Amino acid sequence: MAKGKLSFEEALARLEKIVAELEKGDFTLEESLKKFEEGLVLGKECREFLDKAEGRIRELVEEKEGQITEKDVTDEF
Amino acid sequence: MPFVEKDFLTVSDLNAQVRLLLEESFPEVAVLGEISNFKKHTSGHLYFTLKDAASQLRAVCFRGDAETLDTTPEDGIKVIATGRLTVYEPYGQYQLVAHSIRKVGVGELEIAFRALCEKLEKEGLFAPEHKQSLPAFPFRIAVITSRTGAAIRDIVSTLKRRWPCVDIFVFPVHVQGVQAAPEIIRALELVQQVEDLDLVVLGRGGGSLEDLWAFNEEAVARAVYACSVRVISAVGHETDFTITDFVADVRAATPTMAGEIAVPLITEVGAKLDAMTEQLVQSMQNRIELRSGRLRELLRSYALGRVRGRIEGAMQALDFSMEKLQRGAREAVEKRSTALARELTRLEALDPRAILARGFAVCSDMVSDAIVRSAAAGAQLKDMRVTFHDGALRTEVKERIDGKG
Secondary structure, three states: OOOOOOOHHHHHHHHHHHHHHHHHOOOOHHHHHHHHHHHHHHHHHHHHHHHOOOOOEEEEEEEEOOEEEEEEOHHHO | OOOOOOOOOOHHHHHHHHHHHHHHHOOOEEEEEEEEEEEEOOOOOEEEEEEOOOOEEEEEEOHHHHOOOOOOOOOOOEEEEEEEEEEEOOOOEEEEEEEEEEEOOHHHHHHHHHHHHHHHHHHOOOOHHHOOOOOOOOOEEEEEEOOOOHHHHHHHHHHHHHOOOOEEEEEEOOOOOOOHHHHHHHHHHHHHHOOOOOEEEEEEOOOOOOOOHHHHOHHHHHHHHHOOOEEEEEEOOOOOOOHHHHHOOEEOOOHHHHHHHHOOOHHHHHHHHHHHHHHHHHHHHHHHHHHHHHHHHHHHHHOOHHHHHHHHHHHHHHHHHHHHHHHOOHHHHHHHHHHHHHHHHHHHHHOHHHHHHOOOOEEEEOOOOOEOOOHHHHHOOOEEEEEEOOEEEEEEOOOOOOOOO
């Protein structure tokens, strides 16, 4: 999830809260709909986040003091 | 000498005095350490450095003693060297003059292990209050271990299999031998520079107590303690315990276990997400059904023939939207929910109660339920039903009063 937006964990927690609130159903129809839509968007974003391109594996070696070289070694695993 | 007393010492004087002090204080001392920079001089004397992860000491063993040693000293072996301390005055360097050098046995390592355990425990390095719980969904994980060997493969493959979206940062280090402890300590410093890192897995495969020794070094334990990122320690097999295990936030029995502890299963998280989305749709649907049930009732009781067609049309659109929602291919769900919202807004506008609540009433034939649309039609009737937003009245028609028609 992009920076500044909700983290995956926060988005999931928010979704859980919305689901519980809608179950209880103490909102007006408009409020419920708003929550419902927000919940669907959150669920979709979380899903997309999980399905995003695979994570990378990088190897970090300090060549000289404080000078770190980074190498992508994803294909080696 | 023209100078009088004690304004200063010469370098030689000072070194001589320090030497005396040292020799008197440490006439016989046994030191545990690892041999490095080992050199056998042509004279037969042995020169080397004794070190642990944090410190080092110059040492020499003269030929006479060197010839009687049981252990052949070499770089990288752990020894206990016994001898006296002195100062080599030409260099002002203090050193151990060892008369015996003995390879350390497992027994001694265990004693050192227990002593350090006790010391660090007293200091609070193992305290549960200091341990941080692991993040539920880590997306960036550092792995500090040997680049060769099974441990790295076990850790990385377990992480990727369970949680493919994770980014992994490998910090290769020696996990045994003289370089191990300083490299591990440096790596623990460097991981803290990785942005948004969620946790660190520090480990290696199984081995003897000696092989695992780097993970029992005090300086390594302190580096783990000081690391601001959460650390999972995965050293050796189930039965191997190291001090690093005690200091780390979580101990994993094996490198593979570390991968399992570190990340959730993507299929489980996905299933949970699906279940929540379904629940969301379900409760919204219940809500709407309740609502449309009420509308149907109104439709019956108010007999609002004129708007009936429009309401029924909207009802159908709603049913259609709900069906689509139920079929619920996830990719379009966002769009659908918006369409559904529009439908509902239209329905709300059609709600006859809303009109009646504004002060209007509807007249209908008591018998046929037909709406009375004109005074002329009303004048033909004996009585009429007048429906308000909160109920209806039966009224008698007396006379037509507007004079027209």
